[in-house]
Amino acid sequence: MKKVVELRCGSVDYFGIGAINRFEGIMEQYRKRGITRAGIVTGKNSYRLSGAWDVVKPVLDKTTMEYIHFDGITPNPTVDQIDEAVNLLKDIEPQLIIGIGGGSAIDASKVVAVLLKNTGKTARDIYTGRFKPFEALPTVSINLTHGTGSEVDRYAVATIPEEYDKSGAAADCMYPEYAIDDPGLMLSLPGKEVLYTSLDALNHLVEAATTKLSSPYTVMLAKEGISLIHRWLPRALNDPADLEARYWLLYASVLGGIAIDCAVVHITHPLEHTLSAFRPELEHGFGLTILLPSVIRAIYPAAGRTLSEILKPVVPNLKGTPEEAEEAASALKDWIGGLGVTQGLSDVGFSEDDLPELLKYLRKSQGESGSLSLAPLPVTDELIIRIYRESL
Ligand SMILES: [Fe+2]
Known part of the structure; x- marks a missing residue:
């Protein structure tokens, strides 16, 4: 009882069948905050195969949210992929990052949100411990697997390939502001x-x-x-x-x-x-x-x-x-x-x-x-x- 422990629950998670339909309300909230430009981070296919994109894209269009989409995140993502995403997305100076996928895409989206808020830093700076982030762009995580839990935590795992170092970064600023956990988006998982x-x-x-x-x-x-x-x-x-x-x-x-x-x-x-x-x-x-x-x-x-x-x-x-x-x-x-x-x-x-x-x-x-x-x-x-x- 003298051990002081952490009881964390840092994100607002919309959970249940049909939770993806909350995405529109979330985007309306961001519009009211003056947020009009988003960066989207995904892998190659699951954001579409799951059905998530069928809801997300019309909402982005309807709320006139300008966006750029990076779809190059693979399983076991590397720091280079994250830097590549940052380089692409920075063109529109996003105010919000939306990650759609399993743990890999969601983790990468959190680090992208950190790096776009802290220009000049790289993913290697974070994963070698040279840079400890305290600020990030807000993120929304649309989760597509029932394994990661990343949509409700402050972790992001990535690999430095030349060091064979796959490890987790953690920061309070990396909690997704909103998460969507909709089991209906997971039926296409192999x-x-x-x-x-x-x-x-x-x-x-x-x-x-x-x-x-x-x-x-x-x-x-x-x-x-x-x-x-x-x-x-x-x-x-x-x-x-x-x-x-x-x-x-x-x-x-x-x-x-x-x-x-x-x-x-x-x-x-x-x-x-x-x-x-x-x-x-x-x-x-x-x-x-x-x-x-x-x-x-x-x-x-x-x-x-x-x-x-x-x-x-x-x-x-x-x-x-x-x-x-x-x-x-x-x-x-x-x-x-x-x-x-x-x-x-x-x-x-x-x-x-x-x-x-x-x-x-x-x-x-x-x-x-x-x-x-x-x-x-x-x-x-x-x-x-x-x-x-x-x-x-
Ligand atoms: Fe794990």
Whole structure:
């Protein structure tokens, strides 16, 4: 009770079926504030395939909002892509940034909003820690996946490719002013994205409940969110058109976003970030989920009580004692396998020979060392190697 914790909820999130229709009201609010020029940040296709653009474009036209659109954000976006977006968008001097997409586009849009407010700075300045932002343009995040939680938090992840450094930046000025979470926009997600994004949310919930910054609030969020994912993910995988399943998975991912906003992440995310810095084609949620059983095995002796509570839907009979670590890790692995993730790191191109390099670049990452220090046990080099090795 003497631990002072952060209870964060920094964005106004319109959540539910049809939430995209709130976009018009949001734009009218901005018009009243004298905002008439917007920069739009997306990937190549999902902003259209999801149906979001069918609502957004007519509203922009109707409210006579001038805009420029950068559609070059890829999964695992780089600092160069962000700088490229800034260079394109600055032509109209945007007063507002609208990000439409999953975590990659939304994260990039937040950093673009910072850089357009702080001219002369680059994305590398932020991700190397040379520049700490305090101001940004207002952002609106239209979320298209039920995994990221980025639409309600102050984080943005990007990769410095030459350093193999994929890490998160965080600043209070990076909260989206408005977020839109509409499960109806997620029905076109491919099946593997349904799985991987949901498992990203699961990892947010597990980590935020067990960092040194965790609180009764993040544990509560994790209990609820994991229970929802356990119940609704099989239904969404079985029937991609099941809107009720998407609603609850999206709700779980928002809980995950709020949870990491309060209590950050610890081991699984930094270790995964280094994997996908080396192999940008690796899906974030997929990489996390490969690592998760081994991370649970490692942290269970230090965080067994919380893990036994939050993992109850998956492993019902845990009491939280250290000797249950193997049982918890194995049961989780079986559940994940049943959902469709049966691969190890060796199936996605990593081998024992890669482990020293992964460790070296993970240790070099300033951003990720902060997260590792929040783990419920000391994260030694040996532990990192062990987790990667067990996950091969
Ligand atoms: Fe994540």
